[in-house]
Amino acid sequence: MVQAATAALLPKRRVLELLGLAAATALLVARLDLATLAAGLGFFLWGMTHLEEAIKRLSGGTLDRWLHTATRRTSRAIGVGALATALVQSSSLVTLLAMSFVGAGLVALPAGIALLFGANLGTTTGAWLIAGLGLKVDLAHYAMPLLALGLLGSRLLQDNRAGLAGLLLGVGLLLLGIDFMKLGFETWQNGLSLDGLAGEHLWHWPLLVLFGVAATVVMQSSHATLLITLTALASGQLPYLPALAIAIGANIGTTVTAVIGAFGASTAGRRLAGAHVIFNLVTAAVALALLLPMAGLVDRIALLIGLSATDWPLKLALFHTLFNGLGIMLMLPWIPRLAARLERLFPEPGRLPPSEARYLDATALQHADTAVSAIEQECNRLARRTYHLLGSAILVPSGEVIGHPPSRAVIEAPIDPEAWPPVNTRYHERIKPLMAEILDFYSRIDTPLTDAQEAHLEALYARSLRLVEAVRFGEVLQRSLLRHASPSSPLREAHDDLRMAVAEGLTRLANDPTATDIGAPLEEVRRHWQHELAERLRHQRLDPWLASSLMNDLHQASRLTAALTSPPDAQP
Secondary structure, eight states, rough: OOOHHHHHHHHHHHHHHHHHHHHHHHHHHHOOHHHHHHHHHHHHHHHHHHHHHHHHHHHHHHHHHHHHHTTSSHHHHHHHHHHHHHTTTTTHHHOOOOOHHHHEEEEEEEHHHHHHHHHHHTTHHHHHIIIIIIIOOOHHHHHHHHHHHHHHHHOOOOOOHHHHHHHHHHOOOOOOOOOHHHHHHHHHHTOOTTTOOOOTTHHHHHHHHHHHHHHHHHTHHHHHHHHHHHHHHHSSSHHHHHHHHHHHHHHHHTTHHHHHHHHSOHHHHHHHHHHHHHHHHHHHHHHHHHHHHHHHHHHHHHHHHOOTTHHHHHHHHHHHHHHHHHHHHHHGGGGHHHHHHHHHOOOSSSSSOTTSOSOOOOGGGGGHHHHHHHHHHHHHHHHHHHHHHHHHHOOOGGGGGGGSSSOOHHHHHHOGGSSOHHHHHIIIIIIIIHHHHHHHHHOOOOOOOOHHHHHHHHHHHHHHHHHHHHHHHHHHHHHHHTOOOSSOOHHHHHHHHHHHHHHHHHHHHOOOOOOTTTTTTHHHHHHHHHHHHHHHHHTEEEEHHHHHHHHHHHHHHHHHHHHHSOOOOGOO
């Protein structure tokens, strides 16, 4: 019944969508000024998309490594967040990167919160650029060459050069969009006036803030909301004080990106999204409560720095920077407490099943650098799970293998075959599902990757296959060890030497993933028992059948350690 009702509603919804599209088309055809405004907004948003994609392509791992390094100290994270956002002109990109880093455990929560605070400050540079240059210069004169170069380059160039072409195309679309918005408001000037939004009463301010929130949510860009506000302000369509309230609302609207990203994020990512919402709400509340005093402060600062009393767009940009800076000053001392509060509000879930991915958040797919980092983290986790499973393969508790080599007493302790589940069973429970999640995540990466990133992912994939191969060798080895686990078995002494050597190799690998000498202890055991087998066979102290079994076990153990020795380019 529910499905039938849903299916019946779909045609009606399509009809309504077509009717709405037809009505909007008729309105834009009838009103050229509205069509010009809409075209300008469309060009601007399109340019933002191209600009962000070009930055992702050109960063090539630089942006995420820079942010990761700089956010190790909370005090520097604010400045780095502001500078990064000012350079890429996308607080959403920096927000998603921060969520990915915190979710992957690469950045501590307080540093991630400080990075977001800085991103809020950095996004105010967009208002300065629009107000200072965009509204005072004939941008179409500069947009056309950039558009021509960007379009030609995107068709003819490859790799990073194509990213540079995308950057030119994005900047050209941004400039063209601003120019169209200016033209639209100039032609609109005699047809409509927004003087009714004078904001003479206190209850006007929250409504104007809500308008700024709604506009930013719909367009998914605070820059677009500020562009509309600044161009309307410059053309005299919007009074100054209401424009300040709308700018406050645009700041709140940016939290929607973080909230949407948090739906697919880890617990740490949701904590960071919560911090973003809290900061923007607190900052907006303070700015709204102090709107008139801050407007007076803007007037005094504008006078000191030589701005005209009627240069409303630049004064709005100054106000935008001031109230974000005020929010940082108020919230900075509370970052540790805020982080602790968010950790209590969003507690870590119970222990994850070994087969469940921990770092493959949907937010990591937004940027090539974070996607590669997430896969690398998960592959490292897969490797650690494999080491634990191989401890079971050689009948040694993993706690005695990972981190330190087992004592001889542990190796020579009695073995209960019933206490060791088959390696194949645990592989299907702990390793294979995790491997499947990694492959699925890799298939969903649709952001451009550099050659180095592609090579690194291929190396990680090859390393994961070698881990699976090692498990298969361990499965065969475990069966033989269990058959000869009795203390009276003629092979028990040799098997104990073999188990000790493999355990030492696993310990070296767990302590240093780049270790290449993990097979050295086993090689010594193999040489010793080749000589020992020859002596015992010569003196008929060992059955040839058992001797061949031991040689096969030594060979399987050598293949196991060889599979674990990954090539250098597969190492993180």
